[in-house]
Amino acid sequence: MAHPVDWFFWTVYPYLMLGSFFFGTIIRFAFYPGTITAKSSELLEKKRLMIGSIHFHIGIILVFFGHVMGVLIPKSWTDALGISNELYHMFALIGGGVGGLLALVGIFILTWRRFSDIRVHLTSSMSDLIVDVALLVIIILGMWASFVAGPRNPDFNYRTSLAIWARQLFYFRPNYLLMVGVPLTYKIHVVCGLAIFGFFPYTRLVHALALPWQYIYRRYLVYRRRPTI
């Protein structure tokens, strides 16, 4: 084991965090379903929430799907379609940049609001504060990686290293050596991202997993009959 720290971060740590994510989610939904809410503070402050929340949510959804595409689609597939590396990165940077910027503006306003609005701040739990700061940090890191660290390391292509490693996680054979040469900003971004997955189910973030699909086809009025013994 040539790099014990690298080995830990790119082989053990991801599974600790993802394990925490899956087991935490199962436990939260199975045993504490009543605690799952979005923890809205709209009642207490509305204006900054409007700008911040809409920007952040739209941005983060774009960013999420951007990550899914960037990591899950192998380079060989886009090569087969005849998409050149330059074209791919142009699309990735424009799409990711728009999503990332929306998310960054949104989370910046939301964090500012959470710390400066007296009502919102005093009714926040420690977990709410940590979540806001963690999201702000990781989005800044992500933007930094894409627009500063990326151009500074022209030889580095995450699709031939980081993405392969990430896909390997899904079939439980990650080769940590793929991550050794990755620029530091990317590394920190990945570690922080995994940490967010790790605490996801124990915080307000869990609301993202509780989507009410049944409302789409449900009839409007709901009657509940008492159960009979």
Added chain:
Amino acid sequence: MRIKAQISMVLNLDKCIGCHTCSVTCKNTWTNRPGAEYMWFNNVETKPGVGYPRGWEDEDHYHGGWHLNDKGHLELVAGNKLNKIALGKIFYNPDMPELNDYYEPWTYDYQTLFSPAKKHQPVARAKSQITGQTMDLKWGPNWDDDLAGSTETMQEDPNIKKIETEIKTNFENAFMMYLPRLCEHCLNAPCVSSCPSGAMYKRDEDGIVLVDQEKCRGWRFCMTGCPYKKVYFNWKTNKAEKCTFCYPRIEEGLPTVCSETCVGRIRYIGVILYDADRVKEAAEEPDDTKLYERQLDLFLDPNDPEVVAEAQKAGIADDMIEAAQNSPIYKMAVEQKIAFPLHPEYRTMPMVWYVPPLSPIMNYFEGKDSLHNPEMIFPAIDEMRIPVDYLASLLTGGNQEVIKAALYKLAMMRLYMRAKTAGKDFDTEKLARVNLTADSATDLYRLLAIAKYEDRFVIPTSHKEQVVPAHEAQGTVGYEGCKGCSLASAHGSMFAEAKAGKTSEEIYAESFYGGIWRD
């Protein structure tokens, strides 16, 4: 036909003195806990006035209730399902009132009143119950009570904007009335319809609308869907809460706390049988002024043998049917037509109805010899201090004729009873003009003026014993999950302590303070 039973209420505004006892007892029972300080499941508003939350009747602003879309079908004013996702309303609810629209709840710094003697008299300053900071009070839950400060705010009352009468400028001829408000437990409840999580529901057996605290995910669309703004958001539990119609009491055959404690005996509770299949069709009536009558059409005659047979087939308990037959609500709403729904134009089919107030005109008319000439009340009512069009804008979607008919009837009943009590002659043919007879006028008088407990409250006990083991269910009703929220958990802990071997004296000493429950 799909018959359902609905527990409903009528409030006789003629007798409401605006004492707020209902609000206070309700608050002490249900919303006296962290996160719920600003909630008043029941509140009493002075009308004309902006109400609580501020301007709740202004649906151009709050977008509550239903309207008809281009095809003439019902649609939530706040937007249909697709619209809410497409416009990002799921990330930010643009129609939701802010805390300041209700008010920032406060308490007083009572400790300073009991501090050691000082040169100056101590003052208990207002402290926010949310931030704990000293507050400069600018608005409260009943700021314009008894028209206080109404020169500033009265014009914001959406009903005032709608009516033609000159009350707008004539402040010395001002009128006022009280409007106690609670959840309407609507037949076509927009809050239930707005809830994406399916946490809100109508109880099948009695139509009470509740929020399942376990399933609520805090989307807040119920708050904005409700045009009466009677669903609240608890900032501590991050869930919706609303008037429960005191269902634990109703199940025992007891009236709600607000009704039980009403000093004016203005509240009536009873059962209405209605046809659930026709609710949508009735709510899609294009003419606002006809919605009241369309809702009346939904109510079924509980004495009709066909209805009874159908109700039994639908599994409605016999004592529920019997209660419907003796229902004071049916008497007032359907038989006598003196009670009206609140803002039927919201198309919610509300089930808390109101008898319009009468007193001001009778006083106005006193000098004009109405006892000798009862005919004189008809023109008088048209000119009374609380304008008929104001009442119509509140209670019938603008239909003034039905309001007038009810007021004539109430006034005539009064004249008749006064003559009878005073031993004067009264031409009973006058009663026929308002569809009363000597007997029915006396009956109505007993129901409205004497208002005996057993006449006001005809509530069947639920048959919960058939569905839950009663012994195990003891002490399980109420808000759980927040410390000090419900007495149920306190009782539960008492049992736990007893099991752990504490003596009853020890438990008593811990739980009671000077005979007062300590939570």
